[in-house]
Amino acid sequence: SQRTLVLVKPDGVARGLTGQILARIEAKGYTLTRLELMTPTREILEQHYEEHRGKPFFEPLVQFMLSGPVVAAVAEGDRVIEGFRSLAGATEPTTAAPGTIRGDLGRDWGEKVQKNLVHGSDSPESAEREIGIWFA
Numbered sequence: 553s554q555r556t557l558v559l560v561k562p563d564g565v566a567r568g569l570t571g572q573i574l575a576r577i578e579a580k581g582y583t584l585t586r587l588e589l590m591t592p593t594r595e596i597l598e599q600h601y602e603e604h605r606g607k608p609f610f611e612p613l614v615q616f617m618l619s620g621p622v623v624a625a626v627a628e629g630d631r632v633i634e635g636f637r638s639l640a641g642a643t644e645p646t647t648a649a650p651g652t653i654r655g656d657l658g659r660d661w662g663e664k665v666q667k668n669l670v671h672g673s674d675s676p677e678s679a680e681r682e683i684g685i686w687f688a
């Protein structure tokens with residue numbers, strides 16, 4: 553088995569999509585083993601997004617993530633990292649495939665940040681690192 557960090561970003565929480573998003577994760581057969589609604593600190597976000605420090609979208613991204621509560625969760629199951637990323641769809645919601653969370657529920661809003669509803673860890677190493685940041 554494997555685990556991944558899932559975030560429902562502020563756009564997903566504000567639009568009332570948390571339940572639908574978590575339901576898709578459960579419907580695919582993964583188990584939620586941690587779940588918390590929280591307003592992250594800048595420290596958490598700077599650690600979480602450390603690979604993007606210095607990129608033009610870094611500060612807008614941090615500001616967006618500070619704009620309202622997020623839901624942090626740990627999902628578990630065989631190959632859940634790939635499985636959740638497949639469920640989430642491509643980064644850009646406008647063109648993410650229908651059937652995915654981003655493709656079905658997201659679009660562009662004419663802003664600098666891609667408001668794309670969810671985050672999922674991209675490797676087992678990232679998952680353990682990120683779970684340690686959000687569920688310290």
Ligand code: ATP
Nearest residue numbers: 609613641642643664665666667668670671672674
């Ligand atoms: P994916 O799951 O598609 O890889 P991600 O969340 O892992 O998405 P990252 O490349 O780690 O994507 O980027 C983190 C976040 O930063 C994205 O989810 C998105 O909100 C934002 N982002 C990434 N690239 C851009 C960009 N070029 N312009 C604006 N925002 C961006």
